[in-house]
Structure formats: C-alpha cells, structure tokens
Amino acid sequence: MVTMDILEILTAKGIEYAPKGGSEYAITCPNASNHQGSIDSLPSFNINIDKMVGNCFACGYALNEAGLAKFLLGEELSDFDIKCLSLQSSIKRIGESTESFNLPLPVDSNIVPQGLPVTEPYRGISVETYNKLQARIVERGWYSGRLCFPVVIHNRLSGVDARALSDDIEPKYLRNKNSTCSHDWLYPYDLVKEEFKGSKYVILGEGIFHGINGYDKGFPTLAYFGANNFSAHKAIMLMALGVEEVILFPDKDKAGGNVVYGNPSSKNPILRDGLGKFLKPWFKVSVAFSDHLKVDAKASLKKGKIVYQDLGDLTKEQIEFALKNRSEFK
Numbered sequence: 639m640v641t642m643d644i645l646e647i648l649t650a651k652g653i654e655y656a657p658k659g660g661s662e663y664a665i666t667c668p669n670a671s672n673h674q675g676s677i678d679s680l681p682s683f684n685i686n687i688d689k690m691v692g693n694c695f696a697c698g699y700a701l702n703e704a705g706l707a708k709f710l711l712g713e714e715l716s717d718f719d720i721k722c723l724s725l726q727s728s729i730k731r732i733g734e735s736t737e738s739f740n741l742p743l744p745v746d747s748n749i750v751p752q753g754l755p756v757t758e759p760y761r762g763i764s765v766e767t768y769n770k771l772q773a774r775i776v777e778r779g780w781y782s783g784r785l786c787f788p789v790v791i792h793n794r795l796s797g798v799d800a801r802a803l804s805d806d807i808e809p810k811y812l813r814n815k816n817s818t819c820s821h822d823w824l825y826p827y828d829l830v831k832e833e834f835k836g837s838k839y840v841i842l843g844e845g846i847f848h849g850i851n852g853y854d855k856g857f858p859t860l861a862y863f864g865a866n867n868f869s870a871h872k873a874i875m876l877m878a879l880g881v882e883e884v885i886l887f888p889d890k891d892k893a894g895g896n897v898v899y900g901n902p903s904s905k906n907p908i909l910r911d912g913l914g915k916f917l918k919p920w921f922k923v924s925v926a927f928s929d930h931l932k933v934d935a936k937a938s939l940k941k942g943k944i945v946y947q948d949l950g951d952l953t954k955e956q957i958e959f960a961l962k963n964r965s966e967f968k
Contacts, residue, residue, distance in 0.1 A: 644687045647710045656681055661688040668709055672697035750774070750788040750798055751781045760785070761847065761951055767854040771826060775803070783807050787846060791823045799825070799846050799863070811846075820863035824875050825849050827860060831879060834858035839883040840876065841926070841961075842913075844897065847950025848887065855954040857961070859887075865897045868908055868916075877920060884917050885964060887926040890946040898925055898967070914967040927963035930956070 648655050648665065655663045664681040667673060673696065682696035685706065692701040692709075701709060753774030756765055774786050784800035784807070797820070800812040813820055825846060830853060834840075841859040843849050852859025858881075862868050876884060888894030896904070900912030908916050917923050928946070937945040952960075 644685065644690075644710065651710075654681075655685070658684060661686050663687065667694045667697060667699055668692075668701075669694070669697070669699040672699050750795065751776050751779055751786055753777065753781075753786060756785070761851070762953070763847075763851055763854045767850065770829060771850065776800070781812065784812060787825075787850075789823060789825055791825075791827055793828070796823055801846065820867045821869065822871050824860040824862055824872055826853060827875060829853065830858050830860055837879075837881060839885055839924075840879055840881045841885045841887050843887050843949055844889065844894075845950060847948070851950045851952060852887075852957060855952075855957055857957060865893075865909055865913075866906055868906075868913060873917060873920065876917075881921070883922040883924060885924045885926055885961065886913055886967070887949060887960065888928070889949060890928040890931050894928075918967065923967040924964045925967055926960040927965070928960060930959060930963075 645655065645663070648663075653665050655665045658664050663685050665683050665685060666681050667683040672694070683692055683694040683699070685692045690703040690706055692706050694700070750772070751774070753776035756768035756773055756775060759765060760768070772788050772790075776782060776784055776786050781798075781800045783804060784802050786798055786800045788795055789797045789799055797813060799820070802808070802810050802812075824842075826849060830840065837858045839858065841852050841857055843852060843859060843861050844864060846861045846863065849859050849861025858879075862872055886898050888897050896912070897909065898912050898914050900915065901909055904910045914923050914925070931946045931952075934945045934947055947956075
C-alpha cells in the first residue's frame with residue numbers, strides 16, 4: 639500500500655509547488671512539449687490532492703488518477719493504492735492545518751473520526767485492550783460523546799461502531815450507514831484469530847462490549863453486532879477459526895433465550911429457529927450458564943423490570959464460572 643503523500647513525493651522529486659488554496663497546488667506543467675518550447679515560468683499545472691487529478695490551465699494537458707499516480711511514482715498503481723495516496727495527502731494536510739482540529743465526519747463516512755485515546759479502564763476493561771482496538775473518545779462532531787471503535791477485519795476498515803458514554807445520549811449505538819461491520823463481521827475477529835490460535839472453542843456475545851470484555855479477560859470472545867445481523871457469512875468466519883465448539887452467551891432475559899432457542903414470530907429465518915439450531919450442523923454448540931448473574935438494581939429501577947448484569951461488565955471469575963457450568967445445546 640502506498641503511504642507516501644503527494645506533497646512529499648513532489649519534494650522528493652525536486653518539483654517545486656505553490657499552494658493555490660484549498661486542496662489545489664500548482665507545479666510546472668509536466669508536458670513541456672505542449673508549451674511549444676517556451677518555459678512554463680509561472681506554474682500552470684494544478685494538482686488537486688483530494689481528487690487526485692491534474693490539469694494545466696495554459697495548455698489543457700490533463701492527468702486522471704491513474705495518470706497522475708504514474709507521473710508521481712513512475713509506475714502503474716492499483717485503484718486501492720491510488721485512493722490511499724489521495725487520502726494520505728488529504729489527511730496530512732488537514733492535520734497540519736491546526737493541532738486541535740476535529741473533523742466532524744458525517745455518520746455515512748466510513749472513516750474513523752479523530753478523538754482521544756482511552757487513558758484509564760472503562761467498564762472494567764483495560765487501557766491495553768482499548769489501545770489494541772484503537773478505540774477513541776470523540777468529543778465533537780457526529781460521534782460526539784461516544785467511544786468509537788474502528789472495526790478492522792483482515793487489516794481493512796469495514797466500519798465504525800460507536801457506543802454512547804452516557805445513558806442520556808440516544809441512540810446508544812451509532813454505526814455509519816456505509817458500514818458492513820454489523821451485517822458481515824464478528825468482532826474483534828483479527829485479534830482473536832491471531833492471539834487464540836489453536837483454541838478449541840469460541841464464545842459468541844451479542845453486543846460489542848460483550849466481545850471486548852470477554853477478550854479483555856483472556857477468553858476467545860466475539861461479538862456478532864445484534865441477533866438480527868447474524869448471517870451465514872459469520873458462520874463461515876467461525877469455521878475459518880478452526881474451532882470445534884461455539885459457546886453462546888446470551889443475555890439473561892427472554893430476548894436472550896429467543897436468540898439461542900428461536901422465536902417463531904421472528905421474520906429472520908435464522909432467529910426463527912435460533913442460533914443453536916443454525917450452528918449445530920458445523921459445531922458442538924453450548925450455552926453459557928447465566929443463573930448466577932446479579933440483578934442490576936439501578937437499571938431495574940429505571941426500566942421498571944428485572945434487569946441482570948450486562949455481559950460486558952462481567953469479571954473474569956464470573957465468565958469462568960459461566961463457562962465451567964455451560965450446557966450442551968440439544
């Protein structure tokens with residue numbers, strides 16, 4: 639992947655450039671023959687580093703993305719590398735414009751918003767885990783007041799999952815519209831695959847904090863981003879891990895039971911029969927024991943019904959007890 643930005647390339651090649659405003663920079667026209675032997679003394683070739691195109695207002699010579707990339711680097715580049723080159727230049731230019739700049743990216747933008755790193759444990763999860771996940775606390779813009787997680791699968795960004803840091807912020811979860819993470823992926827898949835290689839089992843939890851907390855406590859745990867988002871693609875990802883057993887760890891409520899054992903009224907064919915039955919042909923399926931979970935008094939008073947501990951807040955000992963006493967799905 640190309641990581642050198644456009645302005646650095648021009649400097650490295652000894653090509654002087656002049657800022658023209660915004661993302662426009664002028665250089666001497668690279669096609670001297672079009673100037674009929676005269677020297678382009680006043681740089682007339684404008685490069686737009688955001689759009690990755692160039693055009694000479696004096697002679698009309700133009701370069702598209704591929705042409706400009708070849709001129710800059712002297713080689714043909716893939717579409718992916720061309721886009722990386724353009725994005726790298728834009729981000730660096732924006733970052734240098736002001737140290738405190740915080741880009742208010744729209745929710746449909748599939749780019750991680752700028753924010754602050756997590757510097758102290760949050761919800762019992764270590765700073766080290768948040769750093770591995772490249773989590774950021776965002777204070778301004780669309781994701782304001784949220785903890786944002788870039789969902790990176792196979793070393794590619796597939797989306798941003800943001801969790802409100804306060805119960806007063808709605809909705810609780812915010813995902814960019816162009817994201818494929820909730821529909822197609824398990825999280826944090828790359829880390830679990832790398833760090834728990836050879837594990838005979840994997841734990842599945844519904845929400846992102848269920849996956850993160852289990853991973854933080856030393857268990858191969860993945861979140862599937864909500865029951866309605868479970869798909870055959872996610873089953874294939876589990877197969878790629880090479881595990882023999884999938885341990886379902888549902889919330890201790892009726893909805894959690896429906897996820898495992900099925901809900902006849904569900905329009906989702908997988909949830910109609912339940913994840914247990916869906917995964918049974920390929921794995922030994924177990925259900926983690928949850929009768930030992932405590933009642934969350936604060937949440938129960940607020941909602942007017944019994945609410946148990948969130949799986950994202952469980953201790954290592956509670957998770958160990960749940961796994962030790964799990965039951966096989968029949």
